[in-house]
Amino acid sequence: MSKHRNKIWTKDFVHISLTQFIVFIGFYTLLTTLPLYVMNELGGSEAEGDLVVTIMLFAAIIMRPLSGSILDKFGKRKTLLWSTGLFTGTMFFYFLLDSFTGLLILRFIHGLSFGVLTTVASAIAADVVPNERKGAGLGYFAMATNIAMVVGPFLGLSFIQFVSYEVLFIFISLIALIGVFCAIQVNVPQEVYKLNERKKENFSIHDLLEIKALPIAAISLFVGLAYSSILSYVSVFANSNGLSHVASYFFVVFAFVMILARPSLGQLFDVKGPKYVIIPSLIVFSLGLVLLGFSNSVWMFLVAAGIIGLGSGSLLPSFQTMCIQAGGPGRSGHATATFYIFWDIGIATGSYVLGVIVAKYNFQVLYIACAALLLIVLGLFMVQQSRSGKKVSLEQQVTVENM
Known part of the structure; x- marks a missing residue:
């Protein structure tokens, strides 16, 4: 029994790690190819190419302080599902856009869901890992991001040598659907929900x-x-x-x-x-x-x-x-x-x-x-x-x- 409680590689941990991995493959693929897309396909400058990267991070930073309260209000599982769905759904609009302004707006929207999604995924990973193995468990979870940092750019830069950007966008959108499937398989322990059920009369800094x-x-x-x-x-x-x-x-x-x-x-x-x-x-x-x-x-x-x-x-x-x-x-x-x-x-x-x-x-x-x-x-x-x-x-x- 004790051995089971100390287990890191449970079904929920594997699926939340896979969700993180697939999300960051999409993130890093776009991170390396969108600046090139802006300059080569939309006729933009290098500064505009950098802006499509920065604005997504800016939107994510805006959402971070609100993420904790969102998790408390809707629960971690529901938040994971809708944020993964929104992140994936946004991916399918990239190949439809042909203007820099439209792309900038889409990147901002994408960053909002990314900010919530990466927060809730990490929080769930922390919840399903045994307390006495937090360091090892979250270390393994972070590997999903590190490996995606290699796979994403390699995938994106390799693809655009042989196919159009539109085909690349469709391909990574389809990959993102696998992330939705993995997120559906994740269950947050019931006792964690109970710990988060707390009523507050006034809004405070602790909500952020x-x-x-x-x-x-x-x-x-x-x-x-x-x-x-x-x-x-x-x-x-x-x-x-x-x-x-x-x-x-x-x-x-x-x-x-x-x-x-x-x-x-x-x-x-x-x-x-x-x-x-x-x-x-x-x-x-x-x-x-x-x-x-x-x-x-x-x-x-x-x-x-x-x-x-x-x-x-x-x-x-x-x-x-x-x-x-x-x-x-x-x-x-x-x-x-x-x-x-x-x-x-x-x-x-x-x-x-x-x-x-x-x-x-x-x-x-x-x-x-x-x-x-x-x-x-x-x-x-x-x-x-x-x-x-x-x-x-x-x-x-x-x-x-x-x-």
Whole structure:
């Protein structure tokens, strides 16, 4: 019985992970091909190509604070079904549009459902994973996103070499339907619903955010900013250094190393605690960025990819797990939303701020600056852990005295 309760790979966990995987395949396929579609098919500029990416993230950020209350009001299963349905339904409109304005409006609408969907999927994953295996479970769940980050761009960039953009849009829309089917198979434990059933007389900040998760979420913003240097600029960096022919392999190596390391790091999180994963991960990530900045050969570029995959791969699920644990029972939706608000802001802000650094200096300065930022994050995290430890000790002392 105990073994069954500690099981991660249940039917519900597998289906919610598959839902996440398929959603992010669509997300990353569009992320890499829509800017090209805008420039090549709609006659737009590079700035307009970037805008169709940014506006979806902006819409998702708007929806994050509302997501927790939506989950409380409608329940996680219903929210998962309608947000997955809306996300998939929106996909079928891409091949019908032939104007930049129409595409921009569609991307904004798509971002609204994406913001709710990714929040509820992560919250459900946290609910169906045993408490004592949260680090490992959410680490495995995050792998769905990391693998999609490789599959999506590869799929999109390969397709447009042989077929039209319209055919690509139809194809990924049909794939998204599989995500709807997987979402239908997911059941949220009944006791989780009961924990979320709470009546409130007045609207408060707690309806939007999980206050207890704010310190960790705020720290994760800076990690997201550094991480955006990989998402947004690796391919441009490779092109400027004569490495464009191996640019696609960067994320393959990144994902491969991350998949190898994730199980042991997730277990380490659960057994020893977050600092034993996050502190070395930040240091390794920082070293990987420095090596990337100085990369002028294929082997340096790919070794940097592996080091970055090892260092950054466990940071997102680790910070998310800490936010959920800080929120406590019944607050997984709000804690997840709080985490993603700050993470998304870090990614979106990084894309712009780091672009300014590249334009004024060069990629080497960009990656060294991001490495330095991670060392600052390391200091902030250690301060947070120290204060958190003192708070726990004080609470335990008060409890003993009251006894």
